[in-house]
Amino acid sequence: MPAAVETSHHLYPLISDLGLILMTAGVAVLIFKKIKQPLVLGYLIAGFLAGPHFPLFPTVQDMGNVEVWAEIGVIFLLFSLGLEFSFKKLVKVGGSASMTAAVQIITMIIVGFTTGKLLGWNFIDSIFLGAILSMSSTTIILRAFDELGVKTQKFAGVVFGTLIVEDIVAILLMVLLSTIAVSQQFSGVELMESIFKLAFFLMLWFLAGIFFIPTLLKRTKNLLTEETTLIVSLALCLMMVILATAAGFSPALGAFIMGSIIAETTKAEQIEHLVKPVKDLFGAVFFVSVGMLINLDTLQEYAFPVVIITIVTIFGKTIATTMGTLISGQPLKQSVQAGMSLAQIGEFSFIIATLGMTLGVTSGFLYPIVVAVSAITTFTTPFFIKNSLKVYNQLKIILPKKWEDKLDNYSATTQTIHQTNHWQKYISGVASHIIIHSVIIAGIVFVSIYYLIPLSNGAFTYYLYIFLTVVAFLPFLYALALQRVAVQSLNQLKTDSKNITPLILIALFRILLCIVIVFIMINELINPLTGVIVLAVLIAFAVLFPKRIQAMYGKILHQFIENFNDRERSEAIRNKSDLTPWDGHMTTFEIPQESLIAGKTLNELKVREELGVNIAIIKRGDLVINIPDKDEKIFPKDILYVIGTDEQVKDFELFVDKSLVGSVDYHTEIVLKGFELTNEALNGISIRESKIRENSNSIIAGIERNGERILNPQPTFTLQKGDILWLVGDKKKITALFSK
Structure with a gap:
């Protein structure tokens, strides 16, 4: 052994x-x-x-x-x-x-x-x-x-x-x-x-x-x-x-x-x-x-x-x-x-x-x-x-009525849409543009000076790395100096001759900033001869290849935007929205296979009349139906975006046989906007006659009148000048309707 x-x-x-x-x-x-x-x-x-x-x-x-x-x-x-x-x-x-x-x-x-x-x-x-x-x-x-x-x-x-x-x-x-x-x-x-x-x-x-x-x-x-x-x-x-x-x-x-x-x-x-x-x-x-x-x-x-x-x-x-x-x-x-x-x-x-x-x-x-x-x-x-709801009910009893009214009015005011200030929008766009492109240029120069150039082992590789650095940041330098920003606001501002001088000063400031950035980079590179070469290369490129530089920047920008929006394009366009100052909100329901409402039209279901809720969106696979009309049918596995109060939403949950999926938070162009009705032509006519739904591809989810709030008003409701209308629908069309 x-x-x-x-x-x-x-x-x-x-x-x-x-x-x-x-x-x-x-x-x-x-x-x-x-x-x-x-x-x-x-x-x-x-x-x-x-x-x-x-x-x-x-x-x-x-x-x-x-x-x-x-x-x-x-x-x-x-x-x-x-x-x-x-x-x-x-x-x-x-x-x-x-x-x-x-x-x-x-x-x-x-x-x-x-x-x-x-x-x-x-x-x-x-x-x-x-x-x-x-x-x-x-x-x-x-x-x-x-x-x-x-x-x-x-x-x-x-x-x-x-x-x-x-x-x-x-x-x-x-x-x-x-x-x-x-x-x-x-x-x-x-x-x-x-x-x-x-x-x-x-x-x-x-x-x-x-x-x-x-x-x-x-x-x-x-x-x-x-x-x-x-x-x-x-x-x-x-x-x-x-x-x-x-x-x-x-x-x-x-x-x-x-x-x-x-x-x-x-x-x-x-x-x-x-x-x-x-x-x-x-x-x-x-x-x-x-x-x-x-x-x-x-x-x-x-x-x-x-x-x-x-x-x-x-x-x-x-x-x-x-x-x-x-x-x-x-x-x-x-x-x-x-x-x-x-x-x-x-x-x-x-x-x-x-x-x-x-x-x-x-x-x-x-x-x-x-x-x-x-x-x-x-x-x-x-x-x-x-117990938060009980505390709220107790607070309602304790708080003076005028305080409660002030809070409600403040809530409504903060959510109401306001006219866009074109100067504010333009300045904001220019500031963002300058910051983003300055950071990119600084990042490229930082990487070059501290990581790329130290790798050079002779004059040839040194100047090669300098050349590559210049080529890398040149499109962004061009964009910083000359790329148009906030075009719509800019065009609006140009219509007033008083705005021309400040607009020219802003353009000159952007060009001056680019010159400063170039000199800072030259100073960091220390070698004066290198600085002359960098300036010569920049001027040569700007004179000989302006369209190529612009095209290069456009390609980079397109790739960035495509990557940035890639996930959104791959997802269904969905959204969660709030109805402030009402107790309403938007939530989602998936229609189960055995639901009794499957196969029926919205007109047949009459959920607005019976339950007081609005169906703002229907998602059917990859198809998204924004603001469906009364003849639209509901099918099994549809996801409905429903607007209502907590109680109304709960009733609707029972209505679809407890098929609640829950609130989600995805991007969509369907938004909530409130604005004051100032159009004399709409005064004294019903919601149906106003054609607001058809003209803005939206629904009136709520109306505020003299402190009184009506959630999901009936189509026969008569509008009055001074009403605060709350629309849920296409963001661009609602904004266009308001700006008229």
Whole structure:
């Protein structure tokens, strides 16, 4: 018999620690799924059990390993958030959500900072507390909305829009907090430098990403299986992480930016689906690592701050969000509901707290306090959302009638369409044009000076790289100086001779700016001879090839716009709209196969007369029917876009045999616009006789007259001069009708 060979295997702490984390997380997931509680809480408890502060359970061997896994978790969490974000969503949420988020964030930063100072904390702890309290939890809100069945209600759109704005503000806060942490003081100059640097790189990365990434994915679509798509998307994510780190930003920022760029491509949904398991895995590791920092002794010692901060979070965020929503022009009802929905802290709060720990600038007690406050507000959120309507009803009783009328009038005024100021539109277009093209040119020169030219190993390669740099930025230099901007407003302004002089001055300013940019580049290149060569090349190209330069720019612009709109063209044109100041909103219903209304015309169904709702859009496969007429039939699997109050929508849900799909937020040209009726020809005639529907391809969803509001008025309703008409329909045609 041969001698037995002894073998021993060494299990690295990295592997054993990951195994312990996932085992505890797995048990916690099953338990919390069974008791129908947020999984985040389960991860936090699992982390506490596997952490160094709970000796009755196996403990991780090396917290450094856990920090590495947690950092990876943050990267993939932010990448996934970016995939759900998209820069277009930020534009589409509109002024209401932006104003709500701005008021809420600014207020809570001030309130949080003040609370920290009153508790005797230092400056850094207090400023981090303010930032932490300003962020709400998307995960908790989505779960609560699903359980309570309120995703289709009007206020939910404001909440989702506010969460989108909070995501991008959180990224900005992380950069600013890093700057403050390094300097250990609030320096206005340093903060402005950080903001400028962040804005420059964000714009540069976004413009370059939209130009190159969708093109790459389209050119390689035949090679992109699920496996290769996952690998390529993660590679792009980590590439941007490296770029962000090299630029002096956090890795999380790079992950979020790449996710946002990919969110604009046609592959966004597929990549989001493929990345989800990776995000769930490393996200679990991150939240477990957060739980490991929970120390019961610390919590017991700081029980009073936990209680105070919890109260500040719940009531401060409720009041701040309600006020922000009111200021944005939403009615009191939706404002209260939105305010009571956002009264918690969540994922980004943990990430900001982690940033403070990583930088070593926050005290050890801040993290466990944040975790405790998050756990408490997680449980209170569903209760607050459920009782928000009761609070609103109580407020209606308490508030004086004149206050309520003023709020309603303010809400109506903020939503009414106003005449376009052509100067304002033109200046805005010129400013955007200058900023975008200046950033592109600066980016090209930056890459050339710091990465391309240093690679030169002789005069020939040096001047070759200079030539390539000039060729690269020349189309954008041409556009900056000579490309026409905001053409419609420009043509309108030219009709008045008084505008000619300022228009000429603006044109000269653009040309002067190009000259300044060229001289700055020459100065950066240092060599005077090189500067002369650059000027000569620029002049030669401008004289000899003006049409080619223009064509080159046109091709680049076309490719960018095509990539930017690619995802929209591949999706059905759908939209969610609000009916402010009414309690109405637009939501979607899918007609089930067995529905009794299938095969009937809108005239036969009489949903407007019987239920008080309007059907604004019918989507049938790839066919989109905007403002369907009375003879249009409903077929199984049609998606109907229905306008009505929460109660009317609920009645319609029952009418179509409970086939509710829920509110969606996709791009479409179908919008809501309100304007005052000033046309004498329409005074005293019915809606049907006015032909507004036919002339603007829209429907009158509501009328306001002397403070009274009528939602979905009948076709026989008589119009009067001074009525505020609210039209839902084609954006261009409604605007054209109003501007007559």
